Amino acid sequence: xxxxxxxxxxxxxxxxxxxxxxxxxxxxxxxxxxxxxxxxxxxxxxxxxxxxxxxxxxxxxxxxxxxxxxxxxxxxxxxxxxxxxxxxxxxxxxxxxxxxxxxxxxxxxxxxxxxxxxxxxxxxxxxxxxxxxxxxxxxxxxxxxxxxxxxxxxxxxxxxxxxxxxxxxxxxxxxxxxxxxxxxxxxxxxxxxxxxxxxxxxxxxxxxxxxxxxxxxxxxxxxxxxxxxxxxxxxxxxxxxxxxxxxxxxxxxxxxxxxxxxxxxxxxxxxxxxxxxxxxxxxxxxxxxxxxxxxxxxxxxxxxxxxxxxxxxxxxxxxxxxxxxxxxxxxxxxxxxxxxxxxxxxxxxxxxxxxxxxxxxxxxxxxxxxxxxx
Numbered sequence: 001x002x003x004x005x006x007x008x009x010x011x012x013x014x015x016x017x018x019x020x021x022x023x024x025x026x027x028x029x030x031x032x033x034x035x036x037x038x039x040x041x042x043x044x045x046x047x048x049x050x051x052x053x054x055x056x057x058x059x060x061x062x063x064x065x066x067x068x069x070x071x072x073x074x075x076x077x078x079x080x081x082x083x084x085x086x087x088x089x090x091x092x093x094x095x096x097x098x099x100x101x102x103x104x105x106x107x108x109x110x111x112x113x114x115x116x117x118x119x120x121x122x123x124x125x126x127x128x129x130x131x132x133x134x135x136x137x138x139x140x141x142x143x144x145x146x147x148x149x150x151x152x153x154x155x156x157x158x159x160x161x162x163x164x165x166x167x168x169x170x171x172x173x174x175x176x177x178x179x180x181x182x183x184x185x186x187x188x189x190x191x192x193x194x195x196x197x198x199x200x201x202x203x204x205x206x207x208x209x210x211x212x213x214x215x216x217x218x219x220x221x222x223x224x225x226x227x228x229x230x231x232x233x234x235x236x237x238x239x240x241x242x243x244x245x246x247x248x249x250x251x252x253x254x255x256x257x258x259x260x261x262x263x264x265x266x267x268x269x270x271x272x273x274x275x276x277x278x279x280x281x282x283x284x285x286x287x288x289x290x291x292x293x294x295x296x297x298x299x300x301x302x303x304x305x306x307x308x309x310x311x312x313x314x315x316x317x318x319x320x321x322x323x324x325x326x327x328x329x330x331x332x333x334x335x336x337x338x339x340x341x342x343x344x345x346x347x348x349x350x351x352x353x354x355x356x357x358x359x360x361x362x363x364x365x366x367x368x369x370x371x372x373x374x
Contacts, residue, residue, distance in 0.1 A: 025055045028152045029089065029141060030163070033132070035180045039139075041100050043085050043126040044112065047077070050084040055148045063119040066106050078104040081124040088147040093179065094137020100128030138176025145171040228345055235346035236353045243361055244354040253346050255305050256312035257339045263316030264335055 025046035032040045047065075048055040069077065082102040091098055106115040109123040132139075143151050147170040154163040155177040168174045235253060242248045 025049050025058075025149055026152070027088075027147075027149055029154070031139065031141075031153070031155045031177070032158050033139070033156075033177075033179060034158045037132045037180050037182070039128075039130065039132050041091070041126075041128040043089065043102075044107075045081055045085065045124045045126060046109070047081065047122065047124055049088075049148050050080055060109070060121040063108075063115055063117060063122050066115060066122050067117060078124070082126060085126050088144045089151070090142040090144070092140045092142065092173075093133050094135040096133050096135045096137075098133050100126070101130065102126040102128055132179065134182060136182055137179070139179055140174050140176050141168055142173040143168045143170050228342075231342050231346050232349035235349040239350040239353045240357055244357040246350065246354060249350050250347065252305070252308050253343060253350075255308045256315070257343055259309040259312030260316030261335060261339055263313045265316075 025048045026044075027046065027049060028044040030040075030042040030044075032042075046055070047061050048058045051061070052058050066074070066077075081104045085102060086099060091100065104124055104126045106122050107113060107125045108115055108119040109121040110119075112123075112125065115122055139155065141151070141153050150167045150169045152165055153168050153174050154165045156163040166174055235249065238249045238252055239246075
């Protein structure tokens with residue numbers, strides 16, 4: 001059985017390579033603001049998102065796709081890209097929405113330079129430049145539920161060297177980005193110094209409600225709803241093949257989450273690029289592969305711990321972890337809290353499964369099949 005581990009790892013690698021052959025489409029939004037409340041919005045759009053209802057089923061779009069079009073078809077494609085951005089992305093300042101006036105052009109997906117015949121893959125870059133609405137409040141982005149992928153948003157003031165990314169999933173809104181005060185734009189538009197009429201103060205109840213909503217959003221993002229069931233099933237699978245040996249299960253789970261913590265922190269420190277695309281898919285593939293490897297090896301050999309660490313690292317590299325680093329004073333504390341909740345869910349699931357596993361192993365040949373090798 002020990003000889004099956006390298007074979008299984010090789011097969012898992014080939015599966016991951018096959019899954020990565022068609023990269024998952026992506027959409028990246030960059031928003032840059034000036035002290036005078038001017039904004040530049042850049043939306044890097046994979047054309048597969050509006051070419052098909054199932055964009056992940058399509059291969060990356062080569063540059064030849066663009067050069068084979070005539071002028072009319074190119075104009076229609078650029079219009080479709082602008083319409084897609086308007087339909088899927090909602091930009092908001094304070095309580096008011098605003099739409100961009102998009103200028104779209106084809107670019108190289110790797111360098112974001114203007115498309116050339118030698119480019120490997122084509123993306124469409126939608127650009128908007130103009131003033132922000134004269135409304136007080138933060139800048140936010142909402143992604144429509146019909147959007148096919150999570151959107152990576154990067155906000156920054158003009159001239160800033162670092163851009164803190166955050167992933168915005170379909171149906172969700174980004175955290176607010178503080179904008180320059182209205183006085184800056186007023187001073188530019190009114191150099192004579194005439195004071196504009198004072199705006200009425202916002203009701204205290206509104207600010208309290210906003211603060212409470214932000215706090216509730218931050219708390220709800222600590223535990224990813226989409227993965228609780230998967231983590232519980234993962235823990236039960238490990239418990240089954242380890243015949244209810246609780247501490248052995250705990251070792252595998254702790255290894256997984258320590259690696260996830262390391263990857264998430266390295267991403268926040270910009271030591272790793274933000275993972276969007278095929279990483280979540282490969283993460284779950286390796287997570288499931290860890291459970292399948294336990295079917296081959298009933299002990300906890302170093303190879304199994306390495307696989308658990310690799311799956312955990314990819315899990316920590318996933319874009320959902322970017323939620324915890326946005327607008328939080330101590331993101332590392334939030335990360336530990338989130339991972340602690342996941343470990344607790346997994347240990348509870350394993351504890352609940354142990355009686356059933358031991359019963360089956362004592363009353364049936366179930367235990368013989370999963371017996372530990374000597």
